[in-house]
Amino acid sequence: MQLGTRWSAHTEPPTAVPAILRPQIRAVEDLLAQTDLGTQPSPRWTLTWLEGRPIAELDTGVIVSLDASGAVVVRHDEDDEFA
Template sequence: MQLGTRWSVGATAPEAVPPAVRVAIASEEQILRDQQVDTTAWRWTLTWLERRPVVELDDGTTIRQHADGSISLTRPDPDDD
């Protein structure tokens, strides 16, 4: 795994983040705004697994770009405390 970087929710993602992942991040951030979730202290973390980006939000939401270019988004299970 290659270490990446962190940035705040609402800030511009690093240049290394592929466009399709940026779209997924923007969509997730819009959902959080629509739900009026306070994300002022939340950050995204970018890492690389097998040269593909993995972006994780502080709440556990994870966005991955797969080898075929597809994007998956996994949210934490609210019942899994």
């Protein structure tokens, strides 16, 4: 069993966040900084695990995860493409 964690956008992710997700998390935060959603208070990420795969979800609904093949996927919780 793996426990999740939370952290604020635009801060260093905890060590529990896999390195493979970090570039896309940074890319989402860079885009976020260009919008009203990036203003204070900063949205927070939640890291959870499903079937052994990490899922990082931002309070805005953006999800960064791994698919079954191990590729990083960025999507919105309404299944809309984000990036």
